[in-house]
Amino acid sequence: MTQHNPQSTNHVLPLKVYFAVGAALFVLTAITVGVSFIQFGAFNMVIALLIAAVKATLVALFFMHLFYDNKFFGAILSISLLFVAVFIILTMYDTEKRAAIYQEKGGPIQKEAVIYQEKAP
Amino acid sequence: MSNTQAAYLAHHFSDAEQQRESAKLGMWIFLVTEILLFSGLFVFYAVFRAWNPDMFINAHRFLDVRLGALNTIVLISSSLTVALAIRSLQLNDQKNAGRLLLTTILLASVFLVVKYFEYSHKIHLGLLPGKYFSFQGIEGTNPHVFFSVYFVITGLHGLHVIAGMLVISWVLLRTWQGEFSSEYYTPVENAGLYWHLVDLIWIFVFPLLYLVG
Numbered sequence: 001m002t003q004h005n006p007q008s009t010n011h012v013l014p015l016k017v018y019f020a021v022g023a024a025l026f027v028l029t030a031i032t033v034g035v036s037f038i039q040f041g042a043f044n045m046v047i048a049l050l051i052a053a054v055k056a057t058l059v060a061l062f063f064m065h066l067f068y069d070n071k072f073f074g075a076i077l078s079i080s081l082l083f084v085a086v087f088i089i090l091t092m093y094d095t096e097k098r099a100a101i102y103q104e105k106g107g108p109i110q111k112e113a114v115i116y117q118e119k120a121p
Numbered sequence: 122m123s124n125t126q127a128a129y130l131a132h133h134f135s136d137a138e139q140q141r142e143s144a145k146l147g148m149w150i151f152l153v154t155e156i157l158l159f160s161g162l163f164v165f166y167a168v169f170r171a172w173n174p175d176m177f178i179n180a181h182r183f184l185d186v187r188l189g190a191l192n193t194i195v196l197i198s199s200s201l202t203v204a205l206a207i208r209s210l211q212l213n214d215q216k217n218a219g220r221l222l223l224t225t226i227l228l229a230s231v232f233l234v235v236k237y238f239e240y241s242h243k244i245h246l247g248l249l250p251g252k253y254f255s256f257q258g259i260e261g262t263n264p265h266v267f268f269s270v271y272f273v274i275t276g277l278h279g280l281h282v283i284a285g286m287l288v289i290s291w292v293l294l295r296t297w298q299g300e301f302s303s304e305y306y307t308p309v310e311n312a313g314l315y316w317h318l319v320d321l322i323w324i325f326v327f328p329l330l331y332l333v334g
Contacts (some may be wrong), residue, residue, distance in 0.1 A: 012211045022201040029193050033186065036332035055324045063204040064317045070142060073149045079227035080153040084160040088167055088309075095168045 011068045028055050060091045129305045141307050148311040152318050155281075159322055162274045166329060169266050177260025180268070181330060183248055183259070185239060189331035192235050193323065199228035200320040203289065203313045210306040215296055218309070222293040225316065229286045236279055243268070275325055281319045288312045 032051040036044060061067040067075045134140035170177045206221035247255030250272050254265035292312045296303060301309055 012208060013209070015205075018201060018204055018208065025197045026194065028303060029190065029197065032328055033190050034327070045333050048333050049325075052325050052328050056321050059200060059317055059321055059324070063200050063320075064314055069145070076146075076149045077156075078262065080156050080294075084156065084163070087157075087160050088164050092171060093165055096171060097223060105221050116306055 011065075013062070013068075017062060021058050024058060025055055128203055129300075136314055137305070144307045145178050145314075146310060152314060159274075159277070160274050162270070162277065163325070163329075164282070166270050166274070169270060173240055173262050173266065176259070177267055179260045180264045181333070183229055183243075183246075183256075184271070184331045185242075186331050187253050188235055188239050189327050190193060191234050193327045195228050195232050196323050198318050199225045199232070200317050202228065203316050207306065207309055209304055210296070210309055212306065213303040215299060215301065216244065219293060219296045220303070222289055222309075226286055229282055229289070232282055236275065274330065278319070278322055278326060281322070283317050285312075285316045288315055 028051050032048055035047055035051075038044075040047065060077065062076075066077070130137050130140060131161065157311045170327035202221045202224045206218045206225065209215075209218035209221060233287075243249065246266050249255070249265070251265055254268060256264070259267075289312050292301075295308065
C-alpha cells in the first residue's frame with residue numbers, strides 16, 4: 001500500500017520557483033503603478049493590460065500549476081478567455097457602431113433612465 | 122476512517138490519479154463559469170468607459186492608488202502562501218502547510234480591512250452607485266456610472282474573497298486533523314485554484330479601476 005503513491009506524477013517545484021514568480025509579480029505591480037503616472041494617452045491602457053496579462057499568465061502557469069498539469073486544463077482556461085473576447089468585442093461593436101444605423105440610440109441611455117426621472121421635480 | 126487508500130478513494134474511480142484529475146477538471150470548469158460571470162462586469166466597464174472616457178478618468182482619481190496597490194501586494198502574497206502550502210503537503214509537511222494556510226486567511230482579512238476603509242471613505246463622500254450618488258465635483262457625464270462599476274466589480278470580488286476565506290478555513294481544519302498528506306491533498310489544491318482565481322481577477326481589476334487614466 002505505502003508503495004503506491006497516486007500523486008507521484010505531480011511535480012514538487014523547487015522553492016526558488018515560487019519566490020521568483022512572487023518577486024516578478026511584485027516588481028510588475030510596482031512597474032504598472034509607476035507607469036500609470038506617466039501620460040502616454042491611450043497607450044496607458046495598453047501597457048496596463050499587457051502587464052496584467054503577464055502577471056495573470058505567471059499566476060496561472062506556476063501558482064495554478066498549469067505548466068505542469070494536464071494540458072486539457074489550460075485549454076479549458078484558454079477557450080474561456082476566447083469567449084470573453086467574443087463577448088467584449090461583439091458587445092462593443094454594437095454599442096460603438098449602432099449610431100450609424102439608428103441615430104437616437106447612438107449614446108448611452110440618459111434622459112429615459114429611471115434615476116433622472118426621480119431627480120426631476 | 123483508517124489511513125489507507127479507501128479513506129479517500131471513492132468507489133466509482135478506478136484509481137486515485139483518475140479521482141484527482143476528475144476533481145481538478147470539475148474545478149477548472151467551475152473557475153471558467155466564474156471568469157464568465159466577471160466578464161459581464163468587464164463588458165459593463167468597457168462599454169461605459171468607451172461612452173464616457175473623460176468622466177472615467179476624472180472619477181478614477183477619487184480612488185486611492187496606494188490602498189489599491191497595497192491590496193494587490195497583499196493578494197499576491199496570499200496567492201504565494203497558498204501555493205507554498207500545497208508544496209508543503211506534497212512534501213508531507215502538514216505543520217508548515219497549516220501555518221501557510223493560516224497566513225493566507227490572515228492576508229485575506231487584511232485585504233478586507235483595507236477594502237472596508239476604502240468603502241467607508243466613499244460612502245462618507247457620497248461616491249455611490251446610481252441614485253445614491255451625491256458627490257459634487259467630478260467633471261463629465263454621469264459620474265455615478267463609474268462608482269456603479271467600481272462597487273459592483275469590487276463588491277463581487279469581495280464576496281469571492283470571503284468565500285475563499287471560508288473554503289481555505291475548511292481545508293485548514295482538515296489539514297490540522299491530519300486528513301491530507303503527500304498521497305492526498307486534492308481539496309487543498311482545488312481551494313488553492315479558487316484563491317488564485319480571486320487573485321487573477323484582482324490583477325485586472327486593479328489597473329482598470331485604479332490606474333488607467
